[in-house]
Amino acid sequence: RTKPFQVAIxxxxxxxxxxxxxxVAQRLGFDYIDTGAFYRCITFATLSKGIDPSDSNNNHQISDIAERSVIQLQTVFAEPPPAFNNGQPSSSLSTRSFLLPTTRVFLNSKDVSSDIRTGIVSKxxxxxxxxGNVREAVLQKVRNLGATDAHVKGPNDSKNDNNNSNSGLAAKLSTPKGLVMDGRDIGTVVLPHADLKVFLVADSRVRAERRLQELIMNAADSTELQGQLDVEAVQKDLERRDELDRTRKVSPLRKAEDAMELDTxxxxxxxxxDAIVQEALHRQRQC
Ligand code: CDP
Ligand code: CDP
Known part of the structure; x- marks a missing residue:
């Protein structure tokens, strides 16, 4: 098999x-590409230049920014500690975050990982x-990444992080087996021939509670959270964004016909x- 196994989420x-x-990428030894980070980087770059994204007169300028931005992702996969190798992984939060891979995002070589998750960028x-032209620019960038694996940096990049062993990453790089990409139009537009397509859904209140929890855990200090601490407000913001994503003309958010839907x-x-890994392994055996 020459083409990497593709999972679209x-x-x-x-x-x-x-x-x-x-x-899923960690369990299968695949690469991971977060396409939302691309749109967030372009939004951050636009706002940093004092350009108002809500004024459609600025679309041309924003498209230029999208084309010129160099966006790189660096995911560091965690190795399970030896005690968990054969046993059941604990579901406690601390263990989970210990095992969760981290993705750093670089915009024109600058680490913008936290800048792109702020309320103003989300808004x-x-x-x-x-x-349309922004989507075209992102499409080209992420398709190139998917084809070359070039976004994954060498193992030395995480020297200071004792929680992450790099032997697994090195092995992955020498044998790139597949790729997991997430976003809104992966199964429909970016990877229309993906080997496995998944459409995740969840009740919007549940999503808001989870997002709020995430914002609280990741905030460096409480000032970052001002105006976002209310679950109602977070829920409204998610619903507003979903509505915009579902109703836009170009590549709207929708479930691909051949996608498996999972309500989380x-x-x-x-x-x-587990459900996705099992399905991917099943389909891999059939290839
Ligand atoms: O993590 P969260 O769901 O908050 O958002 P994200 O995945 O970082 O994506 C941020 C925004 O980028 C979405 O609300 C979409 O407007 C846009 N996006 C998109 O249009 N197409 C994608 N493939 C990925 C993200
Ligand atoms: O990428 P997207 O915006 O779709 O969601 P996320 O940022 O991966 O997930 C939002 C939060 O929900 C994260 O803090 C997850 O740990 C949490 N969560 C989940 O994804 N699935 C569950 N079954 C329970 C919690």
């Missing part, structure tokens, strides 16, 4: 795409992602990851 905001995609990202409202992360 789509779904509305905070349905669990990136958490699930990273863990404007769907307007930026609705611009009542699933644990381990359960949803």
């Amino acid at each position: 789509d779904g509305p905001a905070a349905s669990g795409k990136s958490t699930t995609a990273k863990l 404007h990202v769907s307007a930026v992602a609705a611009i 409202s009542n699933l644990t992360i381990e359960e949803q990851v």
Whole structure:
């Protein structure tokens, strides 16, 4: 098999795409590409230049920014500690975060991993992602990454992180077997021939509670959270963004006909990851 095995994961905001995609990639020894990070980087670059994304007169300028931006992702996969290799992984939060791969995002060589997750970027990202030429620019960038694996940096990049052994990553790089990509239009537009397509959904209140928890855990200090601490407000923001993503003209958010739908409202992360890994292994055996 010359083509890497492709897993496409789509779904509305905070349905669990990136958490699930990273863990699926880790379990299968695949690469991971977060396409939302591309739209977030372009939005961050636009706002940094003082350009208003909600004014459609600026679309041309924003498309230029999209074309010129050099965006790189660096995912560091975690190795399970020896005690968990043969036993059942614990579902406690601490163990989970210990095992969760981390993705750093670079915009024109600058680490913007936290800058792109702020409330102001989330507020404007769907307007930026609705611009046809921006989507075209991102499509070209992510398709290139998928084809070459070039976004994964060498093992020395995580020297200071004792939780992450790199032997697994090195092995993955020498034998790139596959790729997990998440976003809104992966199964429909970016990887229409993906070997496995998954559409994650969850109740919007559940998604808001999870996103709020995530914001609290990741915030460097409480000032970053101002205006985002209310679950109602987070839920409204997610729903507004989903509506924009579903109704835009170019590559709207929708489930591909051949996608498997998973409702994560009542699933644990381990359960949803397991379901996808089992299905991927089953389909790989058939190839
Ligand atoms: O993690 P969260 O669901 O909040 O968002 P994300 O995956 O980082 O994506 C941010 C935004 O980028 C989405 O709301 C979409 O507007 C856009 N996006 C898109 O249009 N197409 C993709 N393939 C990925 C993201
Ligand atoms: O990428 P996307 O915006 O779809 O979602 P995410 O950022 O991966 O997930 C949002 C939050 O939901 C994360 O903090 C996950 O740990 C949490 N979560 C989940 O994804 N699935 C569950 N079954 C339970 C919690």
